[in-house]
Amino acid sequence: MTMTPMSGIARRRILRDRFFFVLKLGLWAAIAYSFAAADEFYREYPRFNRIAYGVNTFLTGSILISIGRFVFISLYRRRKKKSDRVRGNYVLGISQIATILNVAFGIIGLMLVFGINPVDFLTSITIVAMAFALLFKDYITNMISGLLIMFSDQFTIGDNVLIGEHKGKIMDITLANIMVKNEDDDVVLIPNNTAFTANIINQSLQNSKKLSLDFELPLAHSYNQEALMRSLEAVVVRYANHIVAGSFQFKVVGVGKDMVQYRLQFFTTKRDSNLRKQIRNDLYLQVIAYDAGQAAYEKGN
Numbered sequence: 001m002t003m004t005p006m007s008g009i010a011r012r013r014i015l016r017d018r019f020f021f022v023l024k025l026g027l028w029a030a031i032a033y034s035f036a037a038a039d040e041f042y043r044e045y046p047r048f049n050r051i052a053y054g055v056n057t058f059l060t061g062s063i064l065i066s067i068g069r070f071v072f073i074s075l076y077r078r079r080k081k082k083s084d085r086v087r088g089n090y091v092l093g094i095s096q097i098a099t100i101l102n103v104a105f106g107i108i109g110l111m112l113v114f115g116i117n118p119v120d121f122l123t124s125i126t127i128v129a130m131a132f133a134l135l136f137k138d139y140i141t142n143m144i145s146g147l148l149i150m151f152s153d154q155f156t157i158g159d160n161v162l163i164g165e166h167k168g169k170i171m172d173i174t175l176a177n178i179m180v181k182n183e184d185d186d187v188v189l190i191p192n193n194t195a196f197t198a199n200i201i202n203q204s205l206q207n208s209k210k211l212s213l214d215f216e217l218p219l220a221h222s223y224n225q226e227a228l229m230r231s232l233e234a235v236v237v238r239y240a241n242h243i244v245a246g247s248f249q250f251k252v253v254g255v256g257k258d259m260v261q262y263r264l265q266f267f268t269t270k271r272d273s274n275l276r277k278q279i280r281n282d283l284y285l286q287v288i289a290y291d292a293g294q295a296a297y298e299k300g301n
Contacts, residue, residue: 012207021125073094086247143192145234147175155200162200162298163195209268211279213265218259219257228290231289235283236266243279248264248265250264
């Protein structure tokens with residue numbers, strides 16, 4: 001069986017994580033053994049003792065975090081094994097929390113290396129920490145929103161969504177933003193706070209094969225809706241092999257003072273982004289041509 005590129009990346013990532021876990025475990029065991037075997041050396045050189053103690057503290061926390069991450073992810077995947085739609089947000093959220101905890105243990109380890117008591121240090125900078133929290137309030141709330149999104153069951157990486165005015169496919173979710181690739185292949189970074197409070201439509205939970213086209217025409221050019229519908233059907237007929245028969249729907253969704261709002265919907269037989277772009281482009285060109293034809297007819301009369 002041929003391995004897909006994504007499965008190859010995932011396999012390399014798993015091998016890398018296992019390698020670093022074994023490396024950390026081996027280094028932790030060596031330092032722990034040195035505390036007993038080289039006790040006199042550490043008493044004679046207290047600086048090396050602080051370094052070894054700081055590194056050992058970091059490795060202890062990191063190893064426990066790695067084990068906890070593995071257990072939680074394994075339990076989640078076992079629970080979702082029979083699901084048709086496995087959500088990757090939980091795994092992403094656990095990984096991000098593991099990264100934050102590793103950074104925290106790394107800072108504690110550095111404090112111990114320089115002979116700083118972490119408890120006394122945290123107690124002494126309480127006021128500074130409060131000022132720091134106020135200064136970076138937006139980033140902290142953005143990060144919390146990101147974690148809440150990761151542990152939610154509303155959408156995940158690979159879903160086609162509409163967040164506010166941005167429509168596209170979710171490429172990644174970080175602690176800072178959601179990366180969405182739109183139909184023009186532009187990557188839009190949406191802050192987590194914005195996504196957390198915006199109206200979100202997850203098209204992947206419905207039917208991602210649906211193609212919807214919204215447009216407006218001047219009120220004066222909208223009197224012959226039958227002709228407009230036939231002109232759009234003529235475009236759709238050219239792609240009959242790629243469109244589900246009988247799914248064509250055309251309707252008026254709103255009437256303004258000077259404009260009429262239309263919506264055209266149908267279903268494609270497959271999820272082909274390039275094909276959908278081509279169909280959408282041809283339909284928009286047909287709308288422009290129809291509008292120009294109506295304007296020319298009015299001018300001639």
